[in-house]
Amino acid sequence: MSIDFTGKTALVVDDYHSMRVALKELLLSYNLRIIEAQNGLEGLEIIRKKKPDMVFTDIVMPVMDGLELCQEIKSDPELLNIPVVVLSTHSDAAYILKAIHNGADDYLPKPIEPGLLTKVLSRITDG
Amino acid sequence: MAEKERGGLDRMLVRITHLDRLLNLVGEVIITSNSIATTNRRIQEYYDRGATLDKMSIDMIKVVEESSSRISGDLHSLVMDIRMVEIKGTFQRFRRPVRDMAKEAGKNVELITFGEETLVDKTISEKLYDPINHQVRNAIDHGIEDPLERQRMGKPAIATLTLKAYQLENFIFLEISDDGRGMDPDVIRKHAVDRGLIGSDDAQKLPNEEILKFIYHPGFSTKTYASEISGRGVGMDVVKNNIEELGGEVMISSIVGEGTKFTYKIPQVTAVNILDCLTVRAGKNLYAIPILNVVSTLLVNVAKTNLAFDKGRTITYLGSIITLYDLNELLGEKPLETSDEVTVVIVEAKNGRIALIVSELLTPEKLVYTPLEKIFKVQGISGVTMMGANKMGLIIDVVELINRSKGIAVGEAVDEREALIRKSLESASREEPLVEPIIKKEDEEDQQEADAEKGKVLSSDIGREISHREEFLMELEEMINSAGENVLSLERNPADNELINKSFRDFHSIKGNLMMVGLTELGAFIHDIEGIMDRAREGAISLDSNIIDILLDATDTLKDARLSLIKNQAPVISADLIRSLAKYKKPVEKKTAEFVDVHQRTFRLGPLAQFNLLARRHSGQFIYQLYLSFQPQYQQPFLVALLILRRLTRIGHIFGSVPSIEEIESQNIGSQIKLMFSSNLDEGKVRAWIEKYLVKNYDVTEYEIIKTG
Numbered sequence: 001m002s003i004d005f006t007g008k009t010a011l012v013v014d015d016y017h018s019m020r021v022a023l024k025e026l027l028l029s030y031n032l033r034i035i036e037a038q039n040g041l042e043g044l045e046i047i048r049k050k051k052p053d054m055v056f057t058d059i060v061m062p063v064m065d066g067l068e069l070c071q072e073i074k075s076d077p078e079l080l081n082i083p084v085v086v087l088s089t090h091s092d093a094a095y096i097l098k099a100i101h102n103g104a105d106d107y108l109p110k111p112i113e114p115g116l117l118t119k120v121l122s123r124i125t126d127g
Numbered sequence: 128m129a130e131k132e133r134g135g136l137d138r139m140l141v142r143i144t145h146l147d148r149l150l151n152l153v154g155e156v157i158i159t160s161n162s163i164a165t166t167n168r169r170i171q172e173y174y175d176r177g178a179t180l181d182k183m184s185i186d187m188i189k190v191v192e193e194s195s196s197r198i199s200g201d202l203h204s205l206v207m208d209i210r211m212v213e214i215k216g217t218f219q220r221f222r223r224p225v226r227d228m229a230k231e232a233g234k235n236v237e238l239i240t241f242g243e244e245t246l247v248d249k250t251i252s253e254k255l256y257d258p259i260n261h262q263v264r265n266a267i268d269h270g271i272e273d274p275l276e277r278q279r280m281g282k283p284a285i286a287t288l289t290l291k292a293y294q295l296e297n298f299i300f301l302e303i304s305d306d307g308r309g310m311d312p313d314v315i316r317k318h319a320v321d322r323g324l325i326g327s328d329d330a331q332k333l334p335n336e337e338i339l340k341f342i343y344h345p346g347f348s349t350k351t352y353a354s355e356i357s358g359r360g361v362g363m364d365v366v367k368n369n370i371e372e373l374g375g376e377v378m379i380s381s382i383v384g385e386g387t388k389f390t391y392k393i394p395q396v397t398a399v400n401i402l403d404c405l406t407v408r409a410g411k412n413l414y415a416i417p418i419l420n421v422v423s424t425l426l427v428n429v430a431k432t433n434l435a436f437d438k439g440r441t442i443t444y445l446g447s448i449i450t451l452y453d454l455n456e457l458l459g460e461k462p463l464e465t466s467d468e469v470t471v472v473i474v475e476a477k478n479g480r481i482a483l484i485v486s487e488l489l490t491p492e493k494l495v496y497t498p499l500e501k502i503f504k505v506q507g508i509s510g511v512t513m514m515g516a517n518k519m520g521l522i523i524d525v526v527e528l529i530n531r532s533k534g535i536a537v538g539e540a541v542d543e544r545e546a547l548i549r550k551s552l553e554s555a556s557r558e559e560p561l562v563e564p565i566i567k568k569e570d571e572e573d574q575q576e577a578d579a580e581k582g583k584v585l586s587s588d589i590g591r592e593i594s595h596r597e598e599f600l601m602e603l604e605e606m607i608n609s610a611g612e613n614v615l616s617l618e619r620n621p622a623d624n625e626l627i628n629k630s631f632r633d634f635h636s637i638k639g640n641l642m643m644v645g646l647t648e649l650g651a652f653i654h655d656i657e658g659i660m661d662r663a664r665e666g667a668i669s670l671d672s673n674i675i676d677i678l679l680d681a682t683d684t685l686k687d688a689r690l691s692l693i694k695n696q697a698p699v700i701s702a703d704l705i706r707s708l709a710k711y712k713k714p715v716e717k718k719t720a721e722f723v724d725v726h727q728r729t730f731r732l733g734p735l736a737q738f739n740l741l742a743r744r745h746s747g748q749f750i751y752q753l754y755l756s757f758q759p760q761y762q763q764p765f766l767v768a769l770l771i772l773r774r775l776t777r778i779g780h781i782f783g784s785v786p787s788i789e790e791i792e793s794q795n796i797g798s799q800i801k802l803m804f805s806s807n808l809d810e811g812k813v814r815a816w817i818e819k820y821l822v823k824n825y826d827v828t829e830y831e832i833i834k835t836g
Contacts, residue, residue: 016606016636018599019643025594060635089642091654093763100769109761110642111591116761123770123824 003121006031009050013043013057013069014087023056023087026117040064044072047079054124055084056108059095067095067102074103083124087112139249140601145209152202159194166191210250214292214301215243217252219608221263222615223679225288228267235274235285236267242292247299251373251393255301258366262303262389263288265362270307270387280384282306297395298375304388310381312338322347339379343367371477374419394419404512406489406520407472409454410463413520414485415494415512420525422473422480424488427451429467442482444473452532454483458507476526479533494522507531589697591645599644603689606637611682614675621670630678631660637685649688649698652705656681659711674711680704748807749834751779755800755821756829764798771800771825778816779806803835810834 010032014020024034035052037043041064043057055073059066066086073079085106086099096107106120166187173180218240229236247255271286278284283306291302312335319341320327330338341347345364366389370377375393404415405424423444432440432451440451451471456462469484494512509524593599610633617626634657641650656678662668670678681704688698753775759767775781781804806813813832821827 016602016640018595018602019640021595021598022593022643058639060632060639087639087643089639089650089654090763091638091651093766096763096766097769100766100773105773106770107762107766110639111645111647112643113761119824126820126824 003118003125004031005053005121005125007033008053009033009035011035011037011043011046011050011052011055013037013040013055013061013066015039015058015061019058023112026112026114027056030121040066040069040072043069047073047082051079052082054121055082056087057084058087059092059099067098070099070102070104085120085124139210139212140605141209145205148201148205149209152198152205155194155198159191159198162187162191162194207248210248211246212249212252213243214245214247214252214255214299215240216608217255217259218243218290218292219612220256221259221290223611223682224260225263225267226615226618228264229271232267233273234267234271236271236288237285238288238290240290245292245294245299247292247393248395251299251395254369254373255391255393258369258391259290259301259303261362261366266303266305266307266387270305270309272308276308294395299391299393299395301391301393302388303391304386306386309383309385309387310339310342310379311383312381315339315341318347319344336380339381342379343377376477402494402522403491404494404522405472405491406494407454407470407485408487408489409485410461412455412460413489413518414454414523415492415520416472416474416483416523417525418491420474420476420523422475424470424472427469427471427482429465429469442471444482447480449473449480449482450532451482451484454485457483457528457531458505474523474525474528476529478526479529481529481532483528494520589646589692589695590641593644596644599640600689600693603637603640603685606633606640607682607685607689609633610637610685611679614678614682617670617678618672618675621675624664627660627663627670631657631664634660634681646692646698649685649700652700653681653685655708655712659708662711668711673707677704677707677711748805749809749813750803750805751810751813752803752833752835753800754829754831755827757798757800757825757827759798759826767825768798768800771821772802774820774825775804778808778813779804 010027012020012023012027012034013036014023015038020036024036027034035046035050037046039061040057043055044064046052047055055069057066057069064072070084070086073082073084083105084103085108086096086104087108087110088096088099090109096104099107105124108117108120166184169184169187170180173184222238225236225238266288271288272280272282274284277286287306289302289304291304293300316330316333316338319325319338320330324341324344324347325333342363343366347363367377370391370393373393375391378390378392379387380390381387402415403418405418405421406413406415408414425444427442429440432442433448441448442451443449453462454472463484463486470486470488472483472485472488474481474483507524507528508521509527510522512520512522610630613626613630613633617623617630620626634653638650638653638657641647641653659668659674659677663670663674668674680701684698684700684704688700691698755771757764757767757771772781781802808816810832817827817830817832822830
């Protein structure tokens with residue numbers, strides 16, 4: 001685990017607290033600062049205000065889902081460069097396709113493999 | 128124990144806004160304690176100088192006193208608020224049992240709930256489950272008629288069972304009513320007389336609503352007698368005791384032929400160990416009497432009291448005669464000094480009303496009390512509390528005190544009642560055994576074999592070690608309840624699209640969360656359930672009763688799985704269920720399972736060129752042919768292919784004949800990309816770029832790049 005993100009912020013969007021905690025724990029080991037949101041809309045507001053360095057989002061959520069959130073971020077010239085990673089299960093390839101179509105930069109299948117997380121983190125931050 | 132089994136964990140979810148309020152209060156406590164320190168220093172200075180305190184210091188003390196009393200008040204009400212939960216959760220737990228019990232009894236019953244948003248203390252909401260369950264069962268078994276009889280009576284074919292909650296002042300009211308056959312007071316009257324519970328003359332004189340109360344009498348009815356009096360007597364004494372333990376009471380009203388209504392009236396405050404008390408002094412002792420039990424306080428001239436035969440002194444209060452006791456003497460302490468005029472507190476409980484002589488009335492207070500452990504138990508005292516100036520006070524248990532005044536010992540009665548409760552729990556918990564049979568290690572294999580014979584499959588995974596396991600399990604419970612609720616609604620409105628969508632989302636989220644913590648076998652099972660909902664969403668199947676049964680069985684499986692996980696055991700999925708589920712799965716058309724879902728959801732991609740690659744498109748001066756081979760370990764190859772293509776658009780423009788998803792699949796080049804692209808970067812830079820950004824991070828094992836123009 002060679003990457004250190006001290007000083008960088010990640011936004012975690014999920015409607016379930018225990019799921020946010022699960023991801024947060026993994027991300028904390030990269031020294032990321034974590035902020036949380038419960039749905040896409042709340043996430044979008046936080047992204048506009050705090051400009052996090054990366055976004056991790058669930059797909060199916062109330063109020064605004066992760067697909068819409070991707071679209072909103074990627075259609076806003078000011079936010080477009082913030083990498084978005086969607087979380088899904090292997091069996092939901094169609095959702096992931098949609099998310100990538102809507103601009104998601106990468107995806108993490110559940111359960112999250114720490115090895116893959118490291119890889120995805122370096123993919124989205126390597127320039 | 129039974130509560131634990133059902134409710135799972137001894138925890139509850141707390142709203143963030145409450146925590147914020149708590150944090151604010153903590154801030155105020157810190158500020159206040161700082162100002163106490165400042166005030167103290169100031170006083171010390173004055174003392175050292177031998178000066179008299181100035182007004183400023185006195186004011187400071189006052190301010191500190193005021194704010195600390197306000198903070199403690201706020202803290203108390205906050206704690207009470209935090210403990211409040213909506214009664215909804217309790218009500219919803221009956222949807223499924225009502226459906227099943229009705230089905231079993233061959234009756235048609237709809238459960239209607241009102242006032243689900245009513246807030247009750249968490250402890251109360253838990254303790255209400257058993258009594259409600261008891262009455263719901265009775266109502267369905269005996270109160271509600273079968274469809275034929277209802278038809279004969281000209282009643283609607285579907286019977287209604289109603290749960291309703293509301294709050295009036297400091298009381299929660301909970302009504303359980305049905306539109307069944309009602310209870311006949313004459314039958315109950317006759318039975319009470321037959322059993323010698325009341326003389327036949329007296330029975331005739333008692334009004335009907337009083338007669339109905341006989342069903343509370345322990346063992347009033349037997350099962351054989353039950354149907355004759357609509358069975359309401361079975362275990363009713365237990366219901367009554369349960370409610371009385373909460374400081375509440377049960378009221379009954381019933382109209383023959385139209386139905387029965389039970390109303391619980393429960394004080395809102397009993398659950399927390401904070402009591403509004405009137406504090407009194409009796410000799411050297413301090414006592415606290417719960418305000419709920421205090422009727423009145425008065426000064427009584429001893430000379431004017433009546434000396435009744437065999438009863439000691441009595442006083443007359445609002446026309447009724449009440450026996451007068453010395454509080455200390457009643458509790459086995461030294462009697463008070465006598466005087467001409469005494470201070471008296473009249474107290475009341477379900478078992479009567481007595482008047483207590485005390486030395487002095489102190490101020491009413493909110494007290495936090497500690498219940499007395501059984502071995503220290505004194506009849507008449509329920510707990511201890513700290514009163515002002517660090518003095519220990521005893522909390523009076525008025526019910527026991529009144530029993531004591533009547534010379535009734537508690538022990539026996541309590542044991543008998545506990546035995547009854549135990550018995551009723553045993554009979555009510557057919558599906559949820561109170562005591563799990565303990566399977567010894569050496570028996571485990573046998574057990575597994577037996578399970579296999581019963582058509583059970585033991586899954587092997589208990590998920591990953593996660594630090595927030597309990598919270599996960601708690602959220603899972605919420606999700607399962609919501610899923611179950613929506614499925615039951617679907618049973619009534621199988622074509623409601625919004626409900627179908629909701630239910631789809633329920634199972635989808637459950638699956639996701641199970642997967643996230645590594646419960647992949649259970650997750651895969653729920654994925655299939657989600658698939659059914661997805662097909663229903665597309666209109667490919669309609670939700671008939673077979674499917675509803677599968678969905679309900681799936682929520683049951685989840686409930687059991689959750690309980691297993693609490694005990695760190697692998698969840699059990701029934702093989703029968705998997706078999707019946709198989710019928711509804713969409714036949715797998717494609718050869719590789721990995722891609723199946725794309726087609727199941729009829730999500731088809733056009734040629735990749737048309738796919739939104741969010742291109743920072745360049746039309747470059749050099750044209751390259753690229754061949755890439757990659758081996759992703761945890762992600763699907765064709766999705767990784769997309770990610771790589773997107774990445775490539777950063778340095779060039781992809782064109783020419785780009786394979787579609789179908790092509791990638793049919794040529795089985797899931798982990799290979801062949802394409803042409805144009806870029807302004809020269810070959811060396813393109814190579815460097817591929818090395819730097821693709822090779823390591825996308826598991827590229829091989830690549831070839833040919834400049835063609």
